[in-house]
Amino acid sequence: MSYSIAEAARRSGLSIDTLRYYERIKLLDPPARDTAGRRAYSDDDLNWLGFLTKLRTTGMPIKSMREYASLRRHGVASAGRRKALLVEQRRSVAERIAELQGCLDVLDYKIENYERVEQKVLGIEPGMEGISA
Amino acid sequence: MSYSIAEAARRSGLSIDTLRYYERIKLLDPPARDTAGRRAYSDDDLNWLGFLTKLRTTGMPIKSMREYASLRRHGVASAGRRKALLVEQRRSVAERIAELQGCLDVLDYKIENYERVEQKVLGIEPGMEGISA
DNA sequence: AGTTGACCTGGAGTGCACTCCAGGTCGTAG
DNA sequence: CTACGACCTGGAGTGCACTCCAGGTCAACT
Numbered sequence: 001m002s003y004s005i006a007e008a009a010r011r012s013g014l015s016i017d018t019l020r021y022y023e024r025i026k027l028l029d030p031p032a033r034d035t036a037g038r039r040a041y042s043d044d045d046l047n048w049l050g051f052l053t054k055l056r057t058t059g060m061p062i063k064s065m066r067e068y069a070s071l072r073r074h075g076v077a078s079a080g081r082r083k084a085l086l087v088e089q090r091r092s093v094a095e096r097i098a099e100l101q102g103c104l105d106v107l108d109y110k111i112e113n114y115e116r117v118e119q120k121v122l123g124i125e126p127g128m129e130g131i132s133a
Numbered sequence: 134m135s136y137s138i139a140e141a142a143r144r145s146g147l148s149i150d151t152l153r154y155y156e157r158i159k160l161l162d163p164p165a166r167d168t169a170g171r172r173a174y175s176d177d178d179l180n181w182l183g184f185l186t187k188l189r190t191t192g193m194p195i196k197s198m199r200e201y202a203s204l205r206r207h208g209v210a211s212a213g214r215r216k217a218l219l220v221e222q223r224r225s226v227a228e229r230i231a232e233l234q235g236c237l238d239v240l241d242y243k244i245e246n247y248e249r250v251e252q253k254v255l256g257i258e259p260g261m262e263g264i265s266a
Numbered sequence: 267a268g269t270t271g272a273c274c275t276g277g278a279g280t281g282c283a284c285t286c287c288a289g290g291t292c293g294t295a296g
Numbered sequence: 297c298t299a300c301g302a303c304c305t306g307g308a309g310t311g312c313a314c315t316c317c318a319g320g321t322c323a324a325c326t
Contacts, residue, residue, distance in 0.1 A: 006302075018285085037303085062283070063282095086247070104230070107222060110184075110219055114215065137273085153274090169322055169323070170321080194313095
């Protein structure tokens with residue numbers, strides 16, 4: 001199957017402008033063109049875009065995604081380096097998750113504090129016995 | 134205790150420039166000054182900076198941090214709104230963690246593929262094909 | 267007295283990742 | 297035949313979050 005740029009944008013979740021941008025900066029090999037010169041994205045193109053958006057979500061900078069894309073073009077000889085990039089990225093994602101987990105704990109603590117304040121305002125807090133609202 | 138801007142930068146993990154920048158954009162109330170007019174950060178200032186960096190780590194935009202900072206200045210009446218901001222942020226952090234977890238799974242899958250390729254190259258697992266990266 | 271180093275100010279510059287624009291070409295619908 | 301909408305190109309503009317700079321003050325050391 002092949003897809004117009006609008007369809008590719010819809011399926012990848014990227015904007016049309018971003019698709020052309022990714023092509024310009026060589027994240028994406030130039031897709032085929034139809035007889036009128038319009039881009040015709042293949043399923044392979046879409047799969048690659050799907051993977052790219054995953055990498056992007058992990059916070060990988062475009063520079064590194066470009067490196068990975070460029071290695072891919074160099075075939076099997078680059079597999080080691082590509083794997084190393086992914087392993088490093090996995091490490092950084094795991095780290096980021098842990099960091100976010102820590103932030104979640106801080107948020108929970110703060111939110112609980114606000115809840116305690118609400119309780120206190122309602123006079124329900126233990127130690128304030130005899131005062132019921 | 135009070136701290137020079139260099140010391141505050143060291144303790145908060147922010148740069149000196151960023152500290153002044155945060156003050157300019159009203160993320161941080163202007164700290165006290167010493168006799169020579171130099172900033173003298175208090176422990177409260179540092180605690181607030183610590184919380185700000187947590188919020189930043191969660192990806193909260195400066196705009197929202199400013200809103201939170203501004204509410205804080207309006208005292209207890211703004212507690213409800215502040216709590217709501219934090220609850221919303223907690224939701225978004227939890228979502229982000231889940232998203233990253235999904236990316237981690239994709240990375241693991243890809244990395245495993247590379248490992249399978251390595252096995253194949255070593256001739257340990259003949260008959261395996263269809264390894265695309 | 268002079269030099270050094272940390273700090274000050276207002277404002278300009280940077281890098282990233284898009285996003286938008288003007289002006290033009292196609293192919294189909296009315 | 298013309299109007300329309302989707303697409304094309306090269307290039308300019310945007311928003312975010314810093315980061316850097318020039319030129320100046322001040323206290324402490326030599």
